[in-house]
Amino acid sequence: MPRDVSTPAGARAVTAVAPAKINLHLGVGDLRADGFHDLLTVYRAVDLWEQVTVALVDDDDPDVVVVSGPGAAQVPTDRTNLAAKAVDLLRGEAGSGARLAIRIVKGVPVAGGMAGGSADAAAALVATDRLLGLGLGRAALEERAARLGSDVPFCIRGGTALGTGRGETLAPLLHARAEQHVVVAIADGGLSTPVVFAELDRLRAERSETGRDLPRSGGVEALVEALAGQDPARVAGLLANDLEPAALSLMPALRKTLRAGAEAGALHGMVSGSGPTCLFFCADREQAIAVAAEVSETGVAREVRLTHGPVGGAHVIDNPQQTPQKTP
Incomplete structure (x- = not known):
């Protein structure tokens, strides 16, 4: 649950x-x-949260971005911060000269392939919209979110969705409501998303020259069908990530992490997005607890967390101590 911020x-x-x-x-x-x-x-969307407070301050006070929580030192605090870009976008659209301070409490691994920065931007859009009284609807917020980054619209929406284009074009999968339990193994260090994509391009070109093309995942029809059911093992067998070979190339130690999850009995393990966070999908909460304990004992990850999904998207909370919405 997000912590309070002053x-x-x-x-x-x-x-x-x-x-x-x-x-x-x-x-x-x-x-x-x-x-x-x-x-x-x-x-x-899974139950790890970024909390963003946008506050009106006196005209002679500077716009500031303050970040706390795990990995805060790695997050920029100038106007390149995605939350700051989100605030500046809506402030400019409103024609407002208001001074706005931003305070971020990190709950998502930084540079871990789980869209922590995109979640900051999504929360900042929702908070700024409310603070400035713009009254933008969800669709309008998602359109502005797409200007900020490929994952930002989904962090607005939450739940489960099919993404196309750069990932910003969304189609909700409303039938995919069965709870999924996941162990999150956080690596010591991060990976830059652009660098991982560039490594994938390099690997593909290198393999193509030798006639051994890098395998690519196929369509999603079978996975979408499986998500409508109640069989976590079937879903786990259909998971795929084309960026995983690039993440493993850049950070070979992740192979040990994936092996530890497999040996602990997870249904499936894979790199999360561009990495280096690894995910282990489990049959239920009890198995997730057991897998998390075993992976933690191996020391292959800096931190191990439990999470689950799907959960809802970005939303205002009246009390920063309240629990975020759990349903999409």
Whole structure:
């Protein structure tokens, strides 16, 4: 549950939260002329949260970005921060000269392939919309979110969704409601998403020259069908991530982490998005607890957490101590 954050004395403030994402399927196309890749992905929001407070401050006070929580030192606090970009976007749209302070409490692994920065942007959009009284609906917020990053619209929406384009075009999978329990193994260090994509391009080109093309995940029809049911083993057998070979190439130690999860009895283990966080999918909470304990004992990960999904998307919380919404 997000922790409380202080706001300037006498300031009006709005606090919002947004969830982490995992990719149950991440198919990556070839590099496009615009520098992006076409993606085919199945997103799922899980119960790890970013908390963002946007506060009105006095005109002579500076705009500030303050970050706390695990990995806070790795997060930029200038206007390149995605939450700051989100605030600046809506402030400019409103024609407002208001001074706005941003306070972020991290709950999602930093540079871990779980969209922590995108969740910050999503929460900041929702909070700023409420604070400035813009009254934007969910669709309008998602459109603005797409300008900030490929994963930001999904962090607004939450639940489970099919993503295409750069991942920003979403189709909700409303039938995919069965609870899924996941062990999150957080690596010591991070991976840059652009660097991982570049490594994938390099590996594909290298393999193509030798006639041994890198395997690619196929369609998502079988996974989407499985998500409508209640069989976690069937779902686990259909999970895929085209970025995993690139993440393993850049950080070979992750192979030990994946092996530890397999030996602990997880239904399936894989790198989360661009990594280096690893995910282990389990049959139920009891198995997840057991897998988490065994993986933790091996020392292959800096931190091991339990989570589950699907959960809802970004939303305002009236009390920063309250539990975020659990349903999509």
